[in-house]
Amino acid sequence: MDRSRAYVNGSTPTVLLVHGGFADASIWAEVIADLHATGNGVLAPANPLRGIATDAAYLASVARAIDGPVLLAGHAYGGAVITQAGCGLDNVVGLVYVAAYAPATGENLLDLAAHFPSTRLASALRPATFPTEDAESGVELYLTADGYREVFAADVPERATAVAAVAQRPLAATAFQERVAAAAWRTLPSWFVVATADQAIHPDAQRFMARRAGATTIEVDASHAIARSRPAEVAQHIRMAATTHMSHVRPT
Numbered sequence: 273m274d275r276s277r278a279y280v281n282g283s284t285p286t287v288l289l290v291h292g293g294f295a296d297a298s299i300w301a302e303v304i305a306d307l308h309a310t311g312n313g314v315l316a317p318a319n320p321l322r323g324i325a326t327d328a329a330y331l332a333s334v335a336r337a338i339d340g341p342v343l344l345a346g347h348a349y350g351g352a353v354i355t356q357a358g359c360g361l362d363n364v365v366g367l368v369y370v371a372a373y374a375p376a377t378g379e380n381l382l383d384l385a386a387h388f389p390s391t392r393l394a395s396a397l398r399p400a401t402f403p404t405e406d407a408e409s410g411v412e413l414y415l416t417a418d419g420y421r422e423v424f425a426a427d428v429p430e431r432a433t434a435v436a437a438v439a440q441r442p443l444a445a446t447a448f449q450e451r452v453a454a455a456a457w458r459t460l461p462s463w464f465v466v467a468t469a470d471q472a473i474h475p476d477a478q479r480f481m482a483r484r485a486g487a488t489t490i491e492v493d494a495s496h497a498i499a500r501s502r503p504a505e506v507a508q509h510i511r512m513a514a515t516t517h518m519s520h521v522r523p524t
């Protein structure tokens with residue numbers, strides 16, 4: 273990748289925030305406000321949540337359309353999406369993982385989970401079916417109403433968690449099984465925010481992925497919904513990633 277590329281919009285990266293399953297882009301609301309307050313450009317598209325290949329292709333199309341450097345930031349399953357989407361895009365300058373999956377080429381999310389202590393995620397999943405283009409049914413997964421707070425957002429106010437549980441977006445079951453075709457962290461600098469009270473992705477799994485990627489890492493005592501419960505720390509780490517890497521990109 274040519275990080276000396278001249279960009280029409282200068283060298284400040286647009287932060288592309290990618291949410292994971294059981295949430296929508298609103299999980300980034302306070303992070304977005306914090307980044308806006310310090311002048312960072314931000315986009316937070318709706319992740320389709322239909323599978324890594326489909327979601328990564330969509331995200332790559334969003335990133336490719338941005339006239340300037342892009343910093344990809346993914347939460348939870350969104351980390352797997354940015355891992356594949358960031359490959360082959362010459363305007364992506366780095367990756368930020370927020371309580372996220374950072375799989376290697378050929379890995380899937382079940383592979384990663386199998387090597388670490390179990391979390392409460394599996395027991396809280398509720399399957400449902402949805403129609404597919406070939407007239408058959410696919411399976412998508414929700415978190416149960418009872419399990420949402422415990423697994424996803426134990427440190428978020430209960431009223432807000434109750435709303436989020438009702439408004440959650442399901443993740444296709446195949447997303448856990450689909451293998452990542454390529455891993456952008458092999459060639460791009462990475463940053464990681466480990467949520468030490470996470471009940472969806474075990475903190476030790478997060479630490480392993482962060483070390484493997486050579487990521488600049490912080491740890492925060494927070495639930496899986498860390499972007500909502502500790503937005504200042506998340507925004508600060510994203511801002512550091514954006515600032516650190518700007519010396520590699522020269523504006524016109």
